[in-house]
Amino acid sequence: MKIAYIYLSQLETRDANINQMLSMCEALGKHSEVTLFTGWMSKSAFASLCQFFSIKQNFATQRLPVKLLTGSLLIEKVTRLLYCIQVLMALKAGSFDVIYTRDITLLVFLKMLPSWARPNVPVIYEPHTLYHKTSEKVSFELEHASLKLADYFIPISHGIARDLEGILGVDPGRITVLPDGVRVDVIANVQAQSLARDQLQVLYSGSFIDWKGVEIFIEAIPFVRTPNVVFLALGGVGKDFERIEQLVASLDLQDRVILRSRMSQDELMPIAKSAHIGVLPNNRTAIGAHYTSPLKLFEYMANGLPILASDLESMREILAENEHALFFEPSNPSHLATQLDRLLQDEELRRSMGQRNLQAVEAYSWDSRAQRIVEIAKRLTQ
Known part of the structure; x- marks a missing residue:
């Protein structure tokens, strides 16, 4: 099983979301072949990041030449778009069985593409929130449309699962709640x-x-x-x-x-x-x-x-x-x-x-x- 783990984040912040991402890549790496697609960070800096979170790097990485910039909404959209384009090119060049992502930007990007241009593998989406409820950057219409690109959902809480079903109309048969974890x-x-x-x-x-x-x-x-x-x-x-x-x-x-x-x-x-x-x-x-x-x-x-x-x-x-x-x-x-x-x-x-x-x-x-x-x-x- 070859998994493409896709998530653009500000690695330098060393926030809890980075810990969660790396912990999941390490754990998935024990049971499958995992490649983490992330923004740019030097090899030595990435090794230091893993050490900070006590991560054993048993997974591959593709550190793409783009950084997430959030100084303005326009700049953020541009950097996210550049990341998604590069991810798509890497996915086309590689061979993966499934895409795993907690990044709604990827779903938004895939929704923009014609069906023939999308990766022909299942997409598993791990939502950590409903963005139209917690961010002014994502409307209900955009989130609702984009979630149609996911084949399966692994929310981290039952609160998310309930709203996926009740507000966004996701089939409960395509949802499994898996809370976060610990070593x-x-x-x-x-x-x-x-x-x-x-x-x-x-x-x-x-x-x-x-x-x-x-x-x-x-x-x-x-x-x-x-x-x-x-x-x-x-x-x-x-x-x-x-x-x-x-x-x-x-x-x-x-x-x-x-x-x-x-x-x-x-x-x-x-x-x-x-x-x-x-x-x-x-x-x-x-x-x-x-x-x-x-x-x-x-x-x-x-x-x-x-x-x-x-x-x-x-x-x-x-x-x-x-x-x-x-x-x-x-x-x-x-x-x-x-x-x-x-x-x-x-x-x-x-x-x-x-x-x-x-x-x-x-x-x-x-x-x-x-x-x-x-x-x-x-x-x-x-």
């Missing part, structure tokens, strides 16, 4: 490394962008009654990091919060393993409430952490209340603190939740996800 076996062998010994550690890891709710996490800290607790906020960059840094200062929390910018997997996982609780404070947005499948959720589980999460559909798809997590009212710092105190003050509850999360996360390995995808791809090519 369960790798994390199992990580040794804990504490940033704050002899204190209970509450961890938020990942992006600091608005809908992630990091502000709510920080604003809850003054309401927490449990003593001897340190709060870790790890992963922000640029203006998002500065915004949270200023919030911490304005609330005079510098002695209670440890802030770190984005970290490699090798740096982050030992710290995560030493934490006592993982927090997912998503705000109630379309992405945060319905569409997301957070990598940090599965990382928390694989590290054996009990979880405190916003009471949202996207969280309850994976987490059962009082078994894997406690929930709090989204965007409510006071309620977050109340639920956090409950976890902080109940060591047995933390222990039992952590153990159940370790057991449950086995179902969410990247490897098992890749196996399901290869099985679907084989059915489509028979």
